[in-house]
Amino acid sequence: MAWPLLCIAGILEIAFAFSMKASEGFTRVTPALCTVATGLASVFLLSASLRTLPMGTGYAVWTGIGAAGTAMVGMAVLGESASPVRVLCIALILAGVMGLKLVSAD
Template identity: 75%
Template sequence: MSWALLGLAGILEIAFAFAMKSSEGFTRLIPALLTVATGLSSVLLLSFSLRTLPMGTGYAVWTGIGAAGTAILGMAVLGESAAPLRILSIVLILSGVVGLKLVPGN
């Protein structure tokens, strides 16, 4: 259950980043409110998952999902650079996330 909460927290972290971009520096009300809601929800779910997961693992996975997911969607939706080195870097982040999940005792 903790891993599912952590995964959802990571997805909300991606939504947080996109809402923040859409808020244009918190000058647009609805995207700004969505930024606050998704950010708070993401941190809340992260804290619930840390009840049973090690802190370092949970936080690293949360930030990894958020960073890689945001970068991937930025390329797919916003037309951001899909340079090979950028893609390789994202693969390395996701490899680290998977590796942390596979460590016994997590």
């Protein structure tokens, strides 16, 4: 159950970053509230998953999902650069996340 919780936490981390951008420096109320809610929920689920997963693995996977996912959302939704080198770097992050899952004892 720890891995699904960790994946949801990572997805919430993506929503956290996206809503933070939409809040325009916490000047827009609804996106700002969404930022707080998704941030708290993400950390709560990370904490729950760390009850059984190794701390280093859990944190690395959480940040990897958040970083790669946020970059992909930025490219798909916000028109950020999708240069081949950037896409390759995101793929390397995801490969690292999958590698950590494969070698994890849980």
